[in-house]
Amino acid sequence: MSAPITTKVQSKELNGLSLIAAHSHISGLGLDENLRPKESAQGMVGQLKARRAAGVILKMVEAGKIAGRAVLVAGPPSTGKTAIAMGLSQSLGEDVPFTAIAGSEVFSLELSKTESLTQAFRKSIGIKIKEETEIIEGEVVEIQIDRSITGGHKQGKLTIKTTDMETIYELGNKMIEGLTKEKVLAGDVISIDKASGKITKLGKSFTRARDYDAMGPETKFVQCPEGELQKRKEVVHTVSLHEIDVINSRQQGFLALFSGDTGEIRSEVRDQINTKVAEWKEEGKAEIVPGVLFIDEVHMLDIECFSFINRALEDDFSPIVMMATNRGISRTRGTDYKSPHGMPADLLDRSIIIHTAPYNADEIRTILSIRATEEEVELTADAIALLTKIGQETSLRYASNLISVAQQIALKRRSNAVDLEDIKRGYMLFFDSDRSVQYLEENASQFIDDNGDVTFGYGATVEANSDKMEVEA
Ligand SMILES: Nc1ncnc2c1ncn2[C@@H]1O[C@H](COP(=O)(O)OP(=O)(O)OP(=O)(O)O)[C@@H](O)[C@H]1O
Numbered sequence: 001m002s003a004p005i006t007t008k009v010q011s012k013e014l015n016g017l018s019l020i021a022a023h024s025h026i027s028g029l030g031l032d033e034n035l036r037p038k039e040s041a042q043g044m045v046g047q048l049k050a051r052r053a054a055g056v057i058l059k060m061v062e063a064g065k066i067a068g069r070a071v072l073v074a075g076p077p078s079t080g081k082t083a084i085a086m087g088l089s090q091s092l093g094e095d096v097p098f099t100a101i102a103g104s105e106v107f108s109l110e111l112s113k114t115e116s117l118t119q120a121f122r123k124s125i126g127i128k129i130k131e132e133t134e135i136i137e138g139e140v141v142e143i144q145i146d147r148s149i150t151g152g153h154k155q156g157k158l159t160i161k162t163t164d165m166e167t168i169y170e171l172g173n174k175m176i177e178g179l180t181k182e183k184v185l186a187g188d189v190i191s192i193d194k195a196s197g198k199i200t201k202l203g204k205s206f207t208r209a210r211d212y213d214a215m216g217p218e219t220k221f222v223q224c225p226e227g228e229l230q231k232r233k234e235v236v237h238t239v240s241l242h243e244i245d246v247i248n249s250r251q252q253g254f255l256a257l258f259s260g261d262t263g264e265i266r267s268e269v270r271d272q273i274n275t276k277v278a279e280w281k282e283e284g285k286a287e288i289v290p291g292v293l294f295i296d297e298v299h300m301l302d303i304e305c306f307s308f309i310n311r312a313l314e315d316d317f318s319p320i321v322m323m324a325t326n327r328g329i330s331r332t333r334g335t336d337y338k339s340p341h342g343m344p345a346d347l348l349d350r351s352i353i354i355h356t357a358p359y360n361a362d363e364i365r366t367i368l369s370i371r372a373t374e375e376e377v378e379l380t381a382d383a384i385a386l387l388t389k390i391g392q393e394t395s396l397r398y399a400s401n402l403i404s405v406a407q408q409i410a411l412k413r414r415s416n417a418v419d420l421e422d423i424k425r426g427y428m429l430f431f432d433s434d435r436s437v438q439y440l441e442e443n444a445s446q447f448i449d450d451n452g453d454v455t456f457g458y459g460a461t462v463e464a465n466s467d468k469m470e471v472e473a
C-alpha cells in the first residue's frame, strides 16, 4: 500500500450500549484519592476488596506502561462483576479506549471468531497522534454575506485581523454555513482549520469589551492574536488501531465506521499499519495508549478463542484484557475437560484473579434503594425491607427487577409510592429461579423433555418419534 495512512475519524463508535440500563446508576468505582473504596459512592456499594483491586488495575491503565495483562473477575451471579467493569470504564480518561463485548458476540456468521476478537483487541488500543496543521487565527472585523435572489447560492467575504495585519478572505457556501452555525460575529476571535474548514470560536476580543457591557458573565474575553494570520499548530488526536484499520482498508473508509459494517480486514493492511505506527512512535509522532478490553461472560468462548487470547496478549500492541465469569469448575467449550471457571489452565495461570462475594443485607438494601432512585420509584420503608429480604433469599437481580414490576402494580391502585402489598403481588406474579425450578419439578411431565416427550392436558401423552397418540383416560 503506497497511499499514506490516514488517521482522521469523525465519529466514535458506540459500544456496549446494551449494558447500560442495568448499570446506569454507576458512575465510577467509588474510590477516594488513595484508591481506597468508600462504602457507598458513585453508585457503588460494598464489594470493597474487588473494587480496591479494580482501582489498582485503573492505576496500571492510567500509567499507560503496562499492556498485555489478563485480569479475571470471578464470582457468583449478580455480585457486581459487570458493574465493576462499568465503573472502571467510567473512571478511565477520555483518551483511554474501553471496549466491552460479551463472549457470545464472537460467534457471528459475518466474521470469524478470530477476526472479531482481533477487532475487539485493536479497538482497545489508542494511538495518540501529534500532527501539525495550518490554521488561520484572528479577530473578525467584518462578515459580509451576499445572498443570490433565489437564495440557493451564497457568497461572502470575511475580514479578519491580528494586531499586525488584516486580510480579506472569500467565503464559499460551506464556510458561510460554518460561520452561521457557530454564530460568529464581528469582534469574535476565531480559529479556522485550513484542512477541514472547522471553525472554533475562542472568545470575544478584549478590544471590543466596551461594546459588550450587555453580555452575560459567561462571555469569555481573549486577546487579539499577534503576528501572522496563518500559523502552524500542533494538534493531538486519539484514534483506535481498529479505526485506522478500517479507514485504510476500504475505499469508503470511515463510512464503514458509521455502519459498523467493517467486514474482515486483510492482515497485510494490519501489518502495514503496525509498521507505520511503530515508526511514528520512534519518531515521536505517536504515542500508544493501551486501553481495556472487557470480555463479559468469558466462559462462552471456546478453546480456539482462548488460545487466540493467550497469544494476542504477547503482541506488541495489546490492551489489558479484563474477563468476567460466574462459572465454577466447568467444561471449557470445544474440549472434553473441566477446568476452574471453564477456562483453560494456561490462560488462567496468566491471569490475576479478582473475586466477588455475595452481599449482606445492608449492602443489598443500599443497592436496591439506589436502583429505586435511578428508576424514579418511591419505596416505603416496609417495601424496601421486604425487597431486601427477597434479595437475600433469591438474588439481587431478581429483587431489583421487582422494583419496576411493583411500581406498575402500585400505579394501578393510583399510588405513587410502592408499598409492601405491591412487592408481595409482584413476588406472586413473577417467579424467581428457585420457585421456577420447583414448579418445573412438580409439573415436569407437562414440559417437553430431552427426549421430546410431553404430556398435554389431563394425561394425553405424545411420544416423540411415534405417530400414535396414547390417551390414558
Ligand atoms: N457493588 C454494587 N454496587 C451497586 N450496584 C451493584 C453492585 N453490584 C451489583 N450491582 C447491580 O446489581 C445488578 C447485578 O449486578 P451485575 O450485573 O454486575 O452482576 P454480575 O456479577 O455481572 O452477574 P452475572 O454473573 O450474572 O453476570 C446490576 O444492576 C448492578 O448494577
Ligand SMILES: [Mg+2]
Pocket (backbone or CB within 6 Å): 081, 082, 083, 296, 297, 324
Ligand atoms: Mg455480568
